[in-house]
Amino acid sequence: MSDTARSTFDIRFDENNQEFAIIGSMRPQRVEELSGCARMLETSLAMVRGTFYVNVKRLVRLNNIAFHMLANLLVKACEERPDLRVLVITSSVVGWSTRKFRALQRAHASIAVEEYDNEFYPGxxxxxxxxxxxxxxxxxxxxxxxxxxxxxxxxxxxxxxxxxxxxxxxxxxxxxxxxxxxxxxxxxxxxxxxxxxxxxxxxxxxxxxxxxxxxxxxxxxxxxxxxxxxxxxxxxxxxxxxxxxxxxxxxxxxxxxxxxxxxxxxxxxxxxxxxxxxxxxxxxxxxxxxxxxxxxxxxxxxxxxxxxxxxxxxxxxxxxxxxxxxxxxxxxxxxxxxxxxxxxxxxxxxxxxxxxxxxxxxxxxxxxxxxxxxxxxxxxxxxxxxxxxxx
Missing domain, CATH: 3.40.50.150 (Vaccinia Virus protein VP39)
Structure with a gap:
């Protein structure tokens, strides 16, 4: 998906793993540019039970417009569904992402952030x-x-x-x-x-x-x-x-x-x-x-x-x-x-x-x-x- 020259990203939903992945650069100038992403996120959330994984390990750029869109939808879903837990997976390779998304933990108790790190490289x-x-x-x-x-x-x-x-x-x-x-x-x-x-x-x-x-x-x-x-x-x-x-x-x-x-x-x-x-x-x-x-x-x-x-x-x-x-x-x-x-x-x-x-x-x-x-x-x-x- 490419909305503007400044915002080039892909979104994917893996129903089997209940994982919503965002890859690339998400830097829209207006929130309307993210309407397709918002619809897919809402549809994906409606399909899952238990834990919903948001994979941003390969999201290299994210501006405040995009972050607030994602945050609002995730918090809204958790408020409406007490059974839902959201786990955002970040990467230490993209240093800002963990700091940015940890704000969501403070916004709602059902949202957590985990940093994908060298625990996945046991040796x-x-x-x-x-x-x-x-x-x-x-x-x-x-x-x-x-x-x-x-x-x-x-x-x-x-x-x-x-x-x-x-x-x-x-x-x-x-x-x-x-x-x-x-x-x-x-x-x-x-x-x-x-x-x-x-x-x-x-x-x-x-x-x-x-x-x-x-x-x-x-x-x-x-x-x-x-x-x-x-x-x-x-x-x-x-x-x-x-x-x-x-x-x-x-x-x-x-x-x-x-x-x-x-x-x-x-x-x-x-x-x-x-x-x-x-x-x-x-x-x-x-x-x-x-x-x-x-x-x-x-x-x-x-x-x-x-x-x-x-x-x-x-x-x-x-x-x-x-x-x-x-x-x-x-x-x-x-x-x-x-x-x-x-x-x-x-x-x-x-x-x-x-x-x-x-x-x-x-x-x-x-x-x-x-x-x-x-x-x-x-x-x-x-x-x-x-x-x-x-x-």
């Missing part, structure tokens, strides 16, 4: 704590030895418009910028500390031209059909509803463009000698992440998820990061960081016993032993899947 808090951020750079260094040859098979070449979604500390985006020289490169993440580190990485590489954006991967403030190639690495597995991210990756990709994702099946980490201990620990690691609503077994599921999201021409392959890829110390540094984060911090937060945590940690130590053993072998498998958005 993010763990990965931002302590000293784990630097080890992510080592991980990317190890995977890049493989991915720089894999990416062209999945359609990446020089001169494309590229988005790296859930970019984390930005090292992958920096490497893509250097190797493939994209015409445009946007890197988005929901962690301010990671983006701060990402800007430091770009400075260390002496790179300019990467657009860093603070944003929510499941509700991006990016227009449709923007990028030739969209990447999202090791992220679907730590998001409790990966289909939401995939839908957004599909949306921002140009028709004919490709989306590239990587994920793990952590229980397939391996090593010899001491293979049994290593296998036990990584099986338990999968269960630990499941406890926190994450799926480190997502790798092989990626192909089906891409098909379900509407992609075609699916390409899938795997590679194994090993202790024989460059310096084995990089591998052991990574596993040791995993041990600290998973076998200590996360395991303790789950409430595991001291005996369990000791055995859990021992498997990581045995993985390190295998990596450093002169005759040993240690591996960490990655699944790569890409799909084309239909023309």
């Amino acid at each position: 993010q808090a763990f990965l931002e704590e302590g000293g784990f951020i630097p080890i992510l750079r080592t991980q990317t260094k190890m995977t890049w030895r493989h991915e720089k040859d894999i990416l062209p098979r999945h359609g990446l070449r020089e001169g494309l418009t590229v988005a790296d979604i859930c970019c984390g500390i930005g090292d992958f985006a920096a490497l893509v910028h250097k190797e493939f020289k994209p015409a445009r490169l946007v890197a988005l993440d929901h962690s301010r500390s990671s983006l701060d580190y990402a800007r430091k990485v770009a400075a260390d590489f002496g790179l300019q031209g990467i657009e860093y954006i603070y944003g929510d991967a499941s509700e991006m403030l990016i227009e449709d059909d923007q990028f030739d190639f969209v990447t999202c690495r090791h992220s679907l597995q730590i998001f409790d509803r990966p289909e939401l991210i995939l839908a957004e990756l599909f949306r921002i990709c140009k028709p004919g463009g490709r989306v590239y994702v990587t994920n793990e099946k952590i229980s397939h980490c391996l090593g010899e000698p001491r293979g049994d201990s290593i296998q036990w620990t990584y099986n338990e690691l999968s269960k630990l992440f499941a406890h926190f609503s994450m799926d480190l077994e997502f790798g092989p599921k990626s192909r089906r998820a891409m098909i379900d999201a509407g992609f075609g021409d699916i390409r899938a392959e795997t590679f194994m990061v090993t202790n024989t890829d460059g310096d084995p110390q990089d591998f052991t540094d990574t596993v040791n960081a995993w041990k600290v984060l998973f076998a200590q911090d996360m395991s303790a937060r789950r409430g595991d016993s001291k005996a369990f945590m000791e055995r859990f940690a021992r498997g990581f130590d045995d993985h390190i032993f295998a990596a450093l053993h002169p005759k040993g072998y240690a591996g960490w498998p990655i699944w790569v899947v890409s799909g084309r958005k239909p023309q």
